[in-house]
Amino acid sequence: MARKNATIYDIAKLAKTSTATVSRVLSNSGYPVKEELRQRVLEAAKKLNYTPNLLGRQLKTKETRDIAVIIPNISNPFYPSIVLGVEDAAREKGYNVLLCDSYRNPQLEIAYLNSMAKKQVRGIIISSISQNQRFLKELVSRGFNIVAFDQNVTFPCNRISFDYVKGGFLATEHLIKLGHKKIAFISAPLTRASRKGVFEGYLKALKHYKLDVNKELILINDKEQEINNEIYEYENGIELVKRFLKIKDMPTAIFAVNDMTAIGVIQGLKSFGVKVPDDVSVVGFDNIFISEMIEPPLTTIEQPKYEMGKLAATLLIDRLQNEGDKKYIEINMSPTLIIRKSTKPL
Amino acid sequence: MARKNATIYDIAKLAKTSTATVSRVLSNSGYPVKEELRQRVLEAAKKLNYTPNLLGRQLKTKETRDIAVIIPNISNPFYPSIVLGVEDAAREKGYNVLLCDSYRNPQLEIAYLNSMAKKQVRGIIISSISQNQRFLKELVSRGFNIVAFDQNVTFPCNRISFDYVKGGFLATEHLIKLGHKKIAFISAPLTRASRKGVFEGYLKALKHYKLDVNKELILINDKEQEINNEIYEYENGIELVKRFLKIKDMPTAIFAVNDMTAIGVIQGLKSFGVKVPDDVSVVGFDNIFISEMIEPPLTTIEQPKYEMGKLAATLLIDRLQNEGDKKYIEINMSPTLIIRKSTKPL
DNA sequence: GTGAAAGCGCTAACAC
DNA sequence: GTGTTAGCGCTTTCAC
Numbered sequence: 001m002a003r004k005n006a007t008i009y010d011i012a013k014l015a016k017t018s019t020a021t022v023s024r025v026l027s028n029s030g031y032p033v034k035e036e037l038r039q040r041v042l043e044a045a046k047k048l049n050y051t052p053n054l055l056g057r058q059l060k061t062k063e064t065r066d067i068a069v070i071i072p073n074i075s076n077p078f079y080p081s082i083v084l085g086v087e088d089a090a091r092e093k094g095y096n097v098l099l100c101d102s103y104r105n106p107q108l109e110i111a112y113l114n115s116m117a118k119k120q121v122r123g124i125i126i127s128s129i130s131q132n133q134r135f136l137k138e139l140v141s142r143g144f145n146i147v148a149f150d151q152n153v154t155f156p157c158n159r160i161s162f163d164y165v166k167g168g169f170l171a172t173e174h175l176i177k178l179g180h181k182k183i184a185f186i187s188a189p190l191t192r193a194s195r196k197g198v199f200e201g202y203l204k205a206l207k208h209y210k211l212d213v214n215k216e217l218i219l220i221n222d223k224e225q226e227i228n229n230e231i232y233e234y235e236n237g238i239e240l241v242k243r244f245l246k247i248k249d250m251p252t253a254i255f256a257v258n259d260m261t262a263i264g265v266i267q268g269l270k271s272f273g274v275k276v277p278d279d280v281s282v283v284g285f286d287n288i289f290i291s292e293m294i295e296p297p298l299t300t301i302e303q304p305k306y307e308m309g310k311l312a313a314t315l316l317i318d319r320l321q322n323e324g325d326k327k328y329i330e331i332n333m334s335p336t337l338i339i340r341k342s343t344k345p346l
Numbered sequence: 347m348a349r350k351n352a353t354i355y356d357i358a359k360l361a362k363t364s365t366a367t368v369s370r371v372l373s374n375s376g377y378p379v380k381e382e383l384r385q386r387v388l389e390a391a392k393k394l395n396y397t398p399n400l401l402g403r404q405l406k407t408k409e410t411r412d413i414a415v416i417i418p419n420i421s422n423p424f425y426p427s428i429v430l431g432v433e434d435a436a437r438e439k440g441y442n443v444l445l446c447d448s449y450r451n452p453q454l455e456i457a458y459l460n461s462m463a464k465k466q467v468r469g470i471i472i473s474s475i476s477q478n479q480r481f482l483k484e485l486v487s488r489g490f491n492i493v494a495f496d497q498n499v500t501f502p503c504n505r506i507s508f509d510y511v512k513g514g515f516l517a518t519e520h521l522i523k524l525g526h527k528k529i530a531f532i533s534a535p536l537t538r539a540s541r542k543g544v545f546e547g548y549l550k551a552l553k554h555y556k557l558d559v560n561k562e563l564i565l566i567n568d569k570e571q572e573i574n575n576e577i578y579e580y581e582n583g584i585e586l587v588k589r590f591l592k593i594k595d596m597p598t599a600i601f602a603v604n605d606m607t608a609i610g611v612i613q614g615l616k617s618f619g620v621k622v623p624d625d626v627s628v629v630g631f632d633n634i635f636i637s638e639m640i641e642p643p644l645t646t647i648e649q650p651k652y653e654m655g656k657l658a659a660t661l662l663i664d665r666l667q668n669e670g671d672k673k674y675i676e677i678n679m680s681p682t683l684i685i686r687k688s689t690k691p692l
Numbered sequence: 693g694t695g696a697a698a699g700c701g702c703t704a705a706c707a708c
Numbered sequence: 709g710t711g712t713t714a715g716c717g718c719t720t721t722c723a724c
Contacts, residue, residue: 007717018695023719032693049488054464055410056717059401059700066444075430075635080421087420087447096461098412099445101433115442118400142395234639263639270641289421290636293580293609295616353701364711369703377704378709402701405716 006048015044026052058120067316068098068116069309070109070126071150077260077288078305079127082149085309086125093317095122106131113139123316125309127151130193147316149308152193156328158319160312164194167301167335168201169208171255171283174299174337176209179346180253180281184217186240186265187257188233189224195257198285202255217251219243237264238271245272252280252346259284259291262298266342281343296341304333352394361390372398404466413662414444414462415655416455416472417496423606423634424651425473428495431655432471439663441468452477459485469662471655473497476539493662495654498539502674504665506658510540513647513681514547515554517601517629520645520683522555525692526599526627530563532586532611533603534571534579541603544631548601563597565589583610584617591618598626598692605630605637608644612688627689642687650679 008022015022017037024031025041033041044050058064069086071079083099090097098121102109109132116124123145128136130151137155140146149160175183183206190196199220206213219240237256241264244254256262262284266276276282276296284291284300291298311331319325354368361368363383370377371387379387390396404410415432417425429445436443444467448455455478462470469491474482476497483501486492495506521529529552536542545566552559565586571578583602587610590600602608608630612622622628622642630637630646637644657677665671 005717008719009717012695019718020695020697020720021693023717024694027719029719034693037693051460051463053405053466053717055401055405055466056700057719059399059405059702059717060719062700064401073430074420074433075426077423077426080423080426083445084419084421084447087445096444096446096465098442099429099433100442101430114397117397119442120399120401231635267639267641289577290639293613293636293640295613295641351701354703355701365702366704366711366713367709369701370710373703375703380709383710399701402716403703405701405718406703408716 005053006050010048011041011044011050014048015040017041064120064122065095066098066121067095068100068121068124070100070102070112070124072104072127073101077290078286081305082309085306086313089310089313095317104129110135122320125312125316145316145319147312149312158315158328159330160308160333161330162303162333163335164197165201165204167285168198169205170335170337171285171301172202172205175253175255175281175283175343176205178281178343181211182217182251183253183255184219184244184251185255186219186237186261188221188236190220198257216247233258233260234264237261238268241265241268254280254282256282256284259286259288259298259300263294277342277344283343287338292340299340299343300338302336302338308333351399352396356394357387357390357396360394361386363387410466410468411441412444412467413441414446414467414470416446416448416458416470418450418473419447423636424632427651428655431652432659435656435659441663450475456481468666471658471662491662491665493658495658504661504674505676506654506679507676508649508679509681510543511547511550513631514544515551516681516683517631517647518548518551521599521601521627521629521689522551524627524689527557528563528597529599529601530565530590530597531601532565532583532607534567534582536566544603562593579604579606580610583607584614587611587614600626600628602628602630605632605634605644605646609640623688623690629689633684638686645686645689646684648682648684654679
């Protein structure tokens, strides 16, 4: 990127020594070099404004210091914290991170995976889409260092998982303990592991507390999410509220599959003059930071996003030490209930 | 990352040809190779499950396909769209992007800059902090390919700029045209070019429409933002509302320096029973996506974030063609007023 | 302690 | 059209 970079060869010449020695001092190899010579090298490097070219080193050592993170879309408010966690952990270990937005597009995702392989990244953290399971699996079996999260992978693999079912259970249980008996579930289509898990938790809680599962209260849109529309979940919430309001003997609570949906739900409710939480309690899922900035602040399930990102990167980089190791590690993260103002006793 | 990757040498052996030929067909050099041989090479490559090692090529050609984007914090809702724009443009041109969060920390920012240089990235898109102007300037003068945005740089440099003053003017003008005469300005300290510009626009509009500049209405916190607290602006909005409410003969409108602050302002106002927009009109700045999801949806100034990111990357990569070119390019983006429900005629 | 030299995987003269 | 070969910038044996 700069003009004509100085190389260790230039430094060697200037310091009247060999490239071997220069390399030894400049790469902090710990290899013994006489202090006086070392100083000469350092000075020469400074004089020449030397910037090491990592490409040379990496080609030789076959070890880059890059990892990639592949996510659906960084402008979905769920992902920035994760990516930040990844980056922080990576930086601590001297790694850089390549950002890849897949837009949930199978071809794009595969293209990125291939591209990252060519770049010799040391590993990949990925929230993949289910269609690519076979491809991913093959990569893993070929020895690629991969950590999956935010999805269900059907094959052995390092992963950071999250207990969606328990989260769904906690949310529903909270409403039940508040005295609610008719609790609606509002969601986009259950096309993802996360949504399925949350729904399962909802059912489980109802069963556990011996409440009827009423099909009428399960409002799941069958229209699939448009690609690249971060606002879809929100609009979906608004839309399904209309169906909700048509239910005779209106439920007193709503559990939305995620915060974006819940925010839409609250907005929709308000627009029809229905008060939250006075008329209807609402709980969300994810605890994206917006949820405490809306009115009323949203009761929701915390998913430790930053920590998950950090753990994913830490796990990934730690695995590098024992490359051949066939044992895969799974770290399971737990949900917590965050009670704010959108729910209240019946 | 995989075990023992096949190299062009292996392919040459298998296809009974030379590495030169293999390279020619595999790198799509356009160099003529007989069809039959080409097929043999392709087959061999496939059979060996060949993945090119970009490090080799890049070391040879001295051209990586990487760019870096350095921003304060990806979890600040202002940046994801920008980064997405950068990535999309980069991908279209065959580039990958390295993400660097500087946390507005001068040392970290410089460390990243250095680190990226070592990695031989082709260029850097940066929202820098003012303390590092000298360092940045030197990089630029050393021939580094840099595009700055979201800041005021005091030296010649490629940049994507945004007319904050005009934005501030538009927002204030909107309020004035609605009949408001007492318009408060609420902001975090004017330590950044953007905030300064917005404030200047506010003053300019008042002057232009011959309204008094009343110091009492200018509510600027002097507490500096805590590092790494994306919620600070929001809380700042809430806090300053208290001062706002103490103003005798309360103003009928508030212009907040950005959306996060505005959302805090609205929240604060509500908590004191003040209605928006019935009692007080509020306008924000930035048009982050949350602003249309709050109640009432926020009137604000649109900053074309995605486009700015995309343009920055396009500009950066285009500049690569004429490396030596000393002419720097500045692209100025214009604000637009987005009228929603948080403002109304007096 | 130090240096000569090989070589990581690739491209690009250059020769044929 | 094809092959030989030098070399990108670096690390690392190996010999001294």
